[in-house]
Amino acid sequence: MATKLGLRAGQYIQEIGYDEDVDFDLREAIEAITGEEMADEDVDDEFDVIIMWWRADDPDLTDGLVDAQGTLAEGGRLWLLTPKASRPGHIPPADISEAAPTAGMHVTKTVSVASDWSGFCLVGKKNYS
Template identity: 45%
Template sequence: MVAAADAQNFAQKLGISHDMVVQELGWDDDTDDHLRADVEETIGADMVDEDSDEVIDVVLLWWRDGDGDLVDALMDAITPLADDGFVWVLTPKTGQPNHVEPSEIAESAPTAGLTQTSAVNLGTWTGSRLVQPKAAIKKR
């Protein structure tokens, strides 16, 4: 159990808590199974996929260089998002295969109507937290 306590809870780092609805997009063989398991253990359920019709609290978007247009992916990700929900764009760290430049996220977020608020280190992945600006939420 030392390793789990040692590695600080990924879900805590991501601001994920029990009973949140977490949607996972972009899963592939290279995603971090420890992070995924930690999130599911914390929320007390499985993460939902893109076919879910639930209102989503958090989107985990695994994103790699070559995955396509990040703006399009973000636009799709925010459609079911709760007003106070947020998106984590999870990208391979610098030096890892398929690394995404932080500037790509910084440039894509505003185009999709999101604001980047923070970044966290998640092992071989980096997470960039994106939120919907409060003013945009009021206009809905």
């Protein structure tokens, strides 16, 4: 499933929102593709990709997206991973579609990334084509 994220070897990835409910197989696949461990959310650096696990009971999504962009390299992508419909913590796609432009981003792609998680690819407005 990680291949759906369009990742490649050598990309520097930050992981935000790690908790015991994340999909560990997906995490391992991401690290196998890139050849690197993902940096945790406390690392203050510039990243090619951000993997952001987000649930309905997490803080405000718009604020989370704005904060995440602070470490996203120009031209980088943010993969917002949310629980699928009928799973605990599900975020309706309409909420994501509303939060993204408010945070200065666009949703460019939506995929199923694991049995319990959906992925929304977001890019900054200046990177949208």
